[in-house]
Amino acid sequence: MKQLLKDKKILLGITGSIAAYKVYDIIKLLRDAGADIFPVMTQKATYFVTPLSIEISCGNRVLIDMFQEPLSHIELAKKCDVFLISPATANLINKYACGIADDLLTTTLLAFRGPVIIAPAMNWRMYETPQLKKSIEFLKSIGVEFVGPEQGLLACGEEGTGRLSRAEKIFEAVLSVLTEKDLEKEHILVTAGPTREHLDAIRFITNKSSGKMGYALARIAKRRGAKVTLISGPSNIEPPEVDKFIRIETTEEMLDKVMENINSATILLMASAPLDFKPAKLFNTKIDKKLLKSIPLKLCPDILKEVSKLKRKPFTVGFSAEAGLNIERAKVKLKEKALDMIVLNDIMQKNTGMQSDTNQVIMIYKKGKKFFEEKTELLPKEDIAGLILSKVKELKFGK
Template sequence: MQVHPARPRILLGVTGGIAAYKAAELVRRLRAMGAEVQVVMTKAATRFVTPWTLQALSGRPVRTRLWDQTAEAAMGHIELARWAERVVIAPASADFLAKLRAGLADDLLSTLCLATEAPIAVAPAMNRRMWRHPATQENLAVLKKRGVQVWGPATGAQACGETGPGRMLEAAELCERIRAWLRPGPLNGKRVLITAGPTREAIDPVRFLSNRSSGKMGYALAQAAAEAGAQVVLVSGPTALAPPPVAELVRVESAKEMYEAVMARVENTAIFIAAAAVADYTPAVVQPHKIKKETEWLHLELVKTQDILAEVARRPKRPFTVGFAAETERLEEHARAKLERKGLDMIAANKVGKGVGFEVDENCLWVLWPGGARRLPLASKLTLARQLVALIAERYAAKNSAKDSR
């Protein structure tokens, strides 16, 4: 669908939940960025915020009923479905997500979602237990496979007095995501494969070897690549992070599982970003039962894991390959050596240690490639990720342009 960049037409669906009050600020911000906004509310949503408020902010009559005699005389719900260039449901309740997954059309908003050809995004908002319920997670998995963007939720204090995942993203962040969604990104349509988080190498059924990686940088890169228009596949080790808006999320534990997941998906990938902190060694033997504390010394024999990054870089038709180097000393020297040794297209290096690199929200990067380098100064990991993805897109385009000119 062709989007009008100057005056994009956004249909904002508001469903029932306390987070409906945030829709007012979202409408205000969308109008400020030049969008036309048509609000459609469910009956439950009108119990939390009045249609008059959103009508005043949007400058358009708010639609609430499927069987509106005046509008439906001309099949108004079909006209609205055709009018929309993007559909955003914010907040999206657990009930509405279930409806959307099942394809129900028993009110105006669900009917519009079924009738429109416009891309759809949802910003979930619900109690943390409702969010974590297997039914909700299954519904979301199906919606993602259909191409629905899932933005959030955030983690924090909830109106019910509990704390956890389920808060709707703030209007400012949603507006930025919509802005990025509307414009063709530098990686538009490109398949990008990203690894994130640590791996766990089992010693026995209850113990494992791992590292301090939180997965935050890899998840931020997945979000940034999706914002840049890429079709993102994220292979993630164990983390406590909410999934970013990706086409496919593959959860793994061990280095072996991560290797297998990457190799099964690397074909036809344009860009591979190895942000995961994969274990270099794994126990040679995994004990079938819990090891008892019976001796003064315990000896573990470790063997090297498969080098995922080097394996991808060696492929005959390899993707543009980006590695990471986490170092405690001689950062640029070690990173440059790794770049050359593994034949990478680019490497992003950062220092790690107490309070640096791992388990923090900010970082800085030294990015190297054959014949060039750039320093990305201290910033939030999401800001850094957006800068790095822009640089990757730039170098990827330069490499392909050089190929085409030969």
């Protein structure tokens, strides 16, 4: 994976929440991405995690007291690119909204001019107070980014909204504020994963698609500012944060949802692997194995063919996972399905295609009557997603 935060300096504020121990997961993600982390703790945070372990995991000195290193609040504020506070207590959020600066963390926050991300964590009763709601509303209005809190089981044993967001979600918020929003005007419809077609009460057919390529496209498109609708078949990987997430099972359901959402889309990325055939008949019970010898099959709808019939359609990219790189066949598909681009990958190669975390693709498109082919290196799927989105942008806008 590219070191996405190489040369980036992150100011990490840690406050006195029971969720403070979760900060180590965030520190790991930030450091793995190459970030330089400067931790600042409130005095109360030191009851929950030790300054020594924070210092060692961040690789930089932890500051707590305002007078420990005079002017550190200004120096830190000047040199860092992002200020992340995770976890953030109700106390910290209310103080920041009021402009209070009575310790090193709040003073540095007030002096900081870059993007601020707050990940709150607290009991639901504290989260629901009108004071806190007002503070959050005000801070959002001045551009502060909030991640969570989430609904779920809280440390006190109660259910409610107040859980700290997952480390991956907080990490994504950091990447997002540092990423140029070059797809801000686009609404990207992405399909991902396999579909599933039932044979009887317990059996179905499907394929090995994991959804990783489609999820990577959705995640990177969102990071680059696009509005993203993601339609996903069955997949057991965590979906990215998008504007609309739609879970489907069969190819027909995928077609319906694509058609329902296509009118507002400016780009369609069909990175899913919908089944092209299914059992001709669905049995309500478990069928006898003797019958399995002759199961009649029938064709599923061809989603891209249906899309090609539309009068107004978005910039459309088809994905073709083939055994072997049959470029001529991909070119025929591009023409037949009136695609703007087709992304071809060889599922027989090591580390490419379905289930793998990496991929190597050939992007095929037409300019006038001439075909063009561009082969990528073997890269993590998120990097491949970035290259595909940049190519789409270039072809759509000519830049």
